Amino acid sequence: MDRSGGGTASSAARAKAVARPSWWDLYEVVGKIGEGTYGLVYLVRVKDKAQGYKLAIKKFKPSKDGDGVSPTAIREIMLLRECCHENIVKLVNVHINHADASLYLAFDYAEYDLYEIIRFHREKLQYAISPYTVKSLMWQILNGLHYLHSNWIIHRDLKPSNILVMREGDEAGVVKLGDFGLARIYQAPLKPLSDNGVVVTVWYRSPDLLLGAKHYTPAVDVWAVGCIFAELLTLKPLFQGVEDKGMHNPFQIDQIDKIFKVLGPPSVDTWPGLAHLPYWQHNRQSIQNKKYDHPLLPSMTAHFAKTAAYDLLTKMFEYDPAKRLTAEQALKHEYFRQEPLPGKNSFVSGYPGEKVVVYPSRPVDTSLDMGSNEPTPVGNTANPASGQQRRFQQQGGDQSGSGQGGTTTGSRLGPGGSGRRSDGRSQGQGPSKMQRR
Amino acid sequence: MAADFWASYQSKQLLSVEEVSRVAEEDLELGLTLQDTRLIKIAMTTYMRDLAQQAKLRQRVVATAVCYMRRMYVSKSLCEYDPRLVAPACLYLASKAEESVAQAKLLVFYAKKLKPGPENGAYQLEVKDLLDMELRVLEALDFRLVVYHPYRAAVQYLNDAKLTDVMQTTWSLLNDVYRTDLPLLHPPHVVALGCIHLAAFLKDRDAKPWLEDLKADMHAVRAVQMELLDHYEQYANIDPALTAAAMAKLPIRTRAART
Structure with missing residues (x-):
């Protein structure tokens, strides 16, 4: 019975020594933008795309109770793989790291x-x-x-x-x-x-x-x-x-x-x-x-x-x-x-002359050394899910240092992440998270 | 999506008979025939149903799991993806997708107890194998997990057609649909209509006027019915020795060989 937990631990240990999965080479890691109980969220740039097309990659570790892929990850994958709507976050890719049984969900990055x-x-x-x-x-x-x-x-x-x-x-x-x-x-x-x-x-x-x-x-x-x-x-x-x-x-x-x-x-x-x-x-x-x-x-x-x-x-x-x-x-x-009528771009001015607010971007923690500890593993790599179409290309520039209003780093739970237990129960992170900040 | 089959990925993914009748190159090399692969999938469908019964999982979980398995083998070979591992892994994944999660160790316990197909001692399933295969199944399915089933549509149709007396028969036929590749070939409502058409025929009721009224694609409805009758004719009384022989062609992978 104890193989259930032991199995993943030993494979992770074995994986430490080896190179990263080949799909990770598609991306260049900019930094860490969040952390939840399920794992980390990375901001990455897609290498072969011009103009710094960016994704948020959410890593899901296998659940600790020996029950494989967490129900949280299954729900995100299952629903977002089918959803297609301009007001729903887009799941661009899913990758597997077989060595430590972790899943990586790549989303269009929302700043x-x-x-x-x-x-x-x-x-x-x-x-x-x-x-x-x-x-x-x-x-x-x-x-x-x-x-x-x-x-x-x-x-x-x-x-x-x-x-x-x-x-x-x-x-x-x-x-x-x-x-x-x-x-x-x-x-x-x-x-x-x-x-x-x-x-x-x-x-x-x-x-x-x-x-x-x-x-x-x-x-x-x-x-x-x-x-x-x-x-x-x-x-x-x-x-x-x-x-x-x-x-x-x-x-x-x-x-x-x-x-x-x-x-x-x-x-x-x-x-x-x-x-x-x-x-x-x-x-x-x-x-x-x-x-x-x-x-x-x-x-x-x-x-x-x-x-x-x-x-x-x-x-x-x-x-x-x-x-x-x-x-x-x-x-x-x-x-x-009623006036002002709602628009597609929420950030333009509602009437002529109204001042447009420039909001601070999500804080990005660039101190993370991605090369050494992330992500581990081996030959058994996943192919990037095929057939993904990009809706748009983001305009260039390194924005990792542009968090003018952001005072925190590392503690952000993005993309829209919330810390919760692997059994999918919300721990009510919102309030407690906010009190900490 | 969930409410709209036509907007779903499944609807864009319907396959042809030729596509589901292909035997993978690696499997041909092992001497597996089309008949063998069908027998193995039928045996695994039974196995999943029995396993689900033990683990107290509902019919819809089984139905989803069987669709996962059948969809997988359209592109993957039996020898690379051992069905004795794939079957419990599909059931496990389906239990999560249908929000009625089974514990991995419980499923492994029952899987060992039931033994998939003719057992020859060397075969072992541990929790780690199940979890590894869960990931490989996810990947092979290209992370598409939403599956539509014909049951709900069938109930609505039967009520509408005032044919509720053939409900039981229709239900049995619908369950048997999963012993074939029909769920990969037709939209769920067509499968439902095919089963109703056949159930009415078996019970001496006439569903034809109602079906014509519905302007259903009678060609497709008849295709479902024919496929199902064909299945009964060929496989209902199949000699278990044939299934055993087909299974025996699959290599047994010991733990060492698998890792």
């Missing part, structure tokens, strides 16, 4: 993510993101989400750091939903979705999930997008619950409390399904009985009170998942039909 953009406005610029940019980002997020939902895919980990934005070329300012490590097809599941364990980082987790819904729906993604919308408008996470790390179920009392404070508590009258949700039923810590003052949302959003944006936001925060706006309905909302 920005919403986490960094929001932080830049909050900490450096100290003024709001332009209304045109917010609307364009939101429209594209919902457009990508509508594509996923109409293909029976739930993302289950939407949060600002997983919403990527392209920097250059034809796709400058275009949103890409990233990190499909928790995403799954929900059509005719063989087991209840809740069997997959805890999903969605706690601040973006919907009340139906928090209260223990067994068969949840794509509405959980819409809630998360609502949270992101609020964060784009106010530059602060809307529901910043303190996570109890000891919990092995989705229930988080402080998160529930924060939501009820902001929106007012739900009732069985407006949300009939509430009565059947386990953590509401059990009434842990008397969540049913606690009294709340007036909901805080109106005062938190005073600067856009009575606007279409506010109306859209509240409809995405409908407690009853069955009544919550769908991504498709949200795209048709009045907000997107």
Whole structure:
């Protein structure tokens, strides 16, 4: 039985001595852009392409429990190999390193993510993101989400750091939903979705999930997008619950409390399904009985009170998942039909004369010595997956030193990566990660 | 994609009878015939079903796993990719893809217990072999893991055609579809219609007016039916000794030889 773990360890040791797999020669490593529990994320340049075409390569180590390729990697590969949409991150290649049984997923590199953009406005610029940019980002997020939902895919980990934005070329300012490590097809599941364990980082987790819904729906993604919308408008996470790390179920009392404070508590009258949700039923810590003052949302959003944006936001925060706006309905909302109209490039100015913000790129850690320890191995190399078409070429230049606004290195979890255990359960890295920074 | 077969990779990947009837050069050298390769794949399909039963995996996991295996051997040889390893590895990978993960060591335990085909002692499967093969299968499939099946479509059609009394028969036929290369040749809904057509015929019901109403591609529907009947005629009562002889042509790779 102990061969299961021992096997991979011994092959890794054996591999140390040998050369890298031949496919690694296709790339020139620029640096490290992230690290998660699954492994590292590298920024590479494709050698035979002119103009420094760049990819983010996510390395997945085999799971430690002797169960081979992690379910996280399988989900990303399986879903992104089929997905083809301008607002979904593109999986360009998959490589295998047989010597240590690791997988390398190569994605089109997106220079920005919403986490960094929001932080830049909050900490450096100290003024709001332009209304045109917010609307364009939101429209594209919902457009990508509508594509996923109409293909029976739930993302289950939407949060600002997983919403990527392209920097250059034809796709400058275009949103890409990233990190499909928790995403799954929900059509005719063989087991209840809740069997997959805890999903969605706690601040973006919907009340139906928090209260223990067994068969949840794509509405959980819409809630998360609502949270992101609020964060784009106010530059602060809307529901910043303190996570109890000891919990092995989705229930988080402080998160529930924060939501009820902001929106007012739900009732069985407006949300009939509430009565059947386990953590509401059990009434842990008397969540049913606690009294709340007036909901805080109106005062938190005073600067856009009575606007279409506010109306859209509240409809995405409908407690009853069955009544919550769908991504498709949200795209048709009045907000997107009012000036400024959303555009493909989120970063151009919304009206003549408006100043365009130049955002800092993702920090890249170039100190890594790639040659010696990465990646190991032998004859048994994978051929690059064939038939990959590039949509665009990025314009030249070494950008590794261009992180003018970025103060951290190495700790970034990109492309839209989040640290999580190999069993695919989210550890709620978002909040704790942010507190560390 | 998941909702739309026609937008999926699978739909662009449908093969011709010629393509699935090719025996790899290396396998020909071992003396394997087309008949042999078919017998081996049938034996492995049975093996996967039995293994899944032991490991409490659902039919859809088996169906996906069988499609992986059959798709693999369109481009890979049996001698390079030992089916006795490939079968459990496909099942293992399919259990992950269908979000109903089986433990590697459990699968290996049952695989050893069941023994794939005629056993001759020297053959061993360990967790490491399973995990190595999982990666090789992934690679051979070009990392395409989403598979569409005819079951759901069949249920909808049967309800629509008011032929629910032939559900059981249709279901059995659908399960037998995976003993052939039909899932690689036709879209799932055509496979479903072929099975319904045959089930109705076997049960003395007339599905024809409904099928014509549906404007289904009757040529393809009949091709599925013929292929399935052909399969029963040729392989339903096949002498197990023939399968054993085919399996015996495959080299046994000992642990040392494999690593």
